Amino acid sequence: MSAPTPQPNHAPGPAAAVWAMLLALTAGFALSNAYRTVAAILAAPLSAEQGLSPQALGIFAGSFHLMFGAMQLFMGIAIDLWGVRRTVLLASPLAIVGAVISATAPGYGTLLIGQSLIGIGCSPAFLACTVFISRHFPASRFASVSGIAMTVGTLGMLFTGTPLAWLVQSTSWRMAFTVLAVMSAIAWLCIWRTVHEPALPASTNARKENIGEAVARFGSLFMIPHTWGIVALGFVCYAAFISLRGLWLGPLLISRYGYSLVQSGNVALVLSLVALCGPMAFGRLDPGPAHRRRWLVVCTLLFSVLFAMIGFTHNAWGNIAAALAIGFLSGYLILQYADVRNAYPAALTGRAMAAFTMAMFLGIAAMQWFTGLIASMAEARALEPFGPVMYGIAALLVLAALAFTLLPSPPKHPAALQPHQS
Incomplete structure (x- = not known):
C-alpha cells in the first residue's frame, strides 16, 4: 500500500473546521469501541438464552475483531486511493446492517455473521482518525492530539457499562444491537455532513498505485526488521x-x-471513565523517541502484574482496583502509535499505522479465542476459569515485552529507510 501520503502540516481550512472533522470521525470510532466491548454485558444473557460455552463466547466476541483487523490492509489502501471521507462513508453502513442482523438473529451462526459485518463496517474508524491527524496536525502534536481523539472515542465504552446493562436487564440483549444500529446511523450522518477533505495535489494523484501494487508494498513493510517487534507488542497489549x-x-x-448485571455494568462504566483519562495523560507525558520504547516495556510488564493480581486475588474490591488500574494504564497505547510514527520515514507512515492497527485487532480476536479456550478447558476440569484466563493474559504480555526488547529496534534516523528498500 502506498502510504496515505502525508500532507503539509497545515490545516485544510480554519482550525475549528479541522477539529470539527476530527470530532465527527471520532464519533465513528466511539461506536466501534461500543461494539467491541458489548460482549462483556451480553455474555451472561447470551449464555443463558443460547447455551453458549466460554469458548463460543470468545469466538463471538473475537469475530468482530478478526474482521476489523483483517480489513485494515484494504481500508488503508482505500484511504490512500479514495480518501478518509469516502472510505468511512462506504464501509460504515455495513456496521448498521450487521447490528440489525444481530438484533434479529435466530441463532449463534447468524450472530457471528452480524458481528463480522459490524467488524468490517467499523474497520476504518480509528485508522481514519490517525491518518487524518498525521495529515493535518504537526508531527510534534501527533501523540497529544491522538490522545484526545482516543479519549473521545473511548466514550463509546460508557454506553456498554451501566446504560447497556440496564437496557438489557429491562428488555433483552437484542435491544442493545437495535440502539447501536440507530446510533451508528446518526454517526454516519455526522461524518457525511462534516468531513470534507480537500483534493490531494496533482503530484500525489500521479503517484497512486493500483490495488495489487499497493498490497505488495504493504507486504514489503514486513521485510523491515524492526517491524516485527512493533507488531509483537501491538498484537498483545490492547x-x-x-x-x-x-x-x-x-x-x-x-x-x-x-x-447483578447492572452492578457489573456499573463497574464497567467506572472502568471506562478511568480509561478516558489514560490516553490524554500518556499523550502529555510522552517522553519522546529517546525514552519512549523503555516506557512501553515497563508499562507492558506492569500490565502483566495487574492481570496476574486479578487471577490470584479473590477479593472483589481488589479485583476492581486492579481492573481500574488496567483501564488507566491502557492509555499507553498512544505511545505505541507515536513509536510507529517515529520508526518509519514519512513515505511509510500510513502503511506502518495500518499494519500496527491490523496486528492490534487480529491480536484481540486471537486473545479472545485463546482465553475462551482456556476457560472451557478449566471448566472441563472443574476449575474456576478466571484465574487461568488472567494468568494466560499475563504470560502473553511478558512474552510481548521480551519480543519487543530482543527483536531489532528502529534506526535512529528512520528517514534513511527508503520506500523502495522496504
Whole structure:
C-alpha cells in the first residue's frame, strides 16, 4: 500500500473546521469501541438464552475483531486511493446492517455473521482518525492530539457499562444491537455532513498505485526488521485490555462475586471513565523517541502484574482496583502509535499505522479465542476459569515485552529507510 501520503502540516481550512472533522470521525470510532466491548454485558444473557460455552463466547466476541483487523490492509489502501471521507462513508453502513442482523438473529451462526459485518463496517474508524491527524496536525502534536481523539472515542465504552446493562436487564440483549444500529446511523450522518477533505495535489494523484501494487508494498513493510517487534507488542497489549473490558469483566464479577448485571455494568462504566483519562495523560507525558520504547516495556510488564493480581486475588474490591488500574494504564497505547510514527520515514507512515492497527485487532480476536479456550478447558476440569484466563493474559504480555526488547529496534534516523528498500 502506498502510504496515505502525508500532507503539509497545515490545516485544510480554519482550525475549528479541522477539529470539527476530527470530532465527527471520532464519533465513528466511539461506536466501534461500543461494539467491541458489548460482549462483556451480553455474555451472561447470551449464555443463558443460547447455551453458549466460554469458548463460543470468545469466538463471538473475537469475530468482530478478526474482521476489523483483517480489513485494515484494504481500508488503508482505500484511504490512500479514495480518501478518509469516502472510505468511512462506504464501509460504515455495513456496521448498521450487521447490528440489525444481530438484533434479529435466530441463532449463534447468524450472530457471528452480524458481528463480522459490524467488524468490517467499523474497520476504518480509528485508522481514519490517525491518518487524518498525521495529515493535518504537526508531527510534534501527533501523540497529544491522538490522545484526545482516543479519549473521545473511548466514550463509546460508557454506553456498554451501566446504560447497556440496564437496557438489557429491562428488555433483552437484542435491544442493545437495535440502539447501536440507530446510533451508528446518526454517526454516519455526522461524518457525511462534516468531513470534507480537500483534493490531494496533482503530484500525489500521479503517484497512486493500483490495488495489487499497493498490497505488495504493504507486504514489503514486513521485510523491515524492526517491524516485527512493533507488531509483537501491538498484537498483545490492547488485546489484553479489551479482553478484560470487552469480554471477561462481566462474567468474572457475576460468577465469582455474585454481582447483578447492572452492578457489573456499573463497574464497567467506572472502568471506562478511568480509561478516558489514560490516553490524554500518556499523550502529555510522552517522553519522546529517546525514552519512549523503555516506557512501553515497563508499562507492558506492569500490565502483566495487574492481570496476574486479578487471577490470584479473590477479593472483589481488589479485583476492581486492579481492573481500574488496567483501564488507566491502557492509555499507553498512544505511545505505541507515536513509536510507529517515529520508526518509519514519512513515505511509510500510513502503511506502518495500518499494519500496527491490523496486528492490534487480529491480536484481540486471537486473545479472545485463546482465553475462551482456556476457560472451557478449566471448566472441563472443574476449575474456576478466571484465574487461568488472567494468568494466560499475563504470560502473553511478558512474552510481548521480551519480543519487543530482543527483536531489532528502529534506526535512529528512520528517514534513511527508503520506500523502495522496504
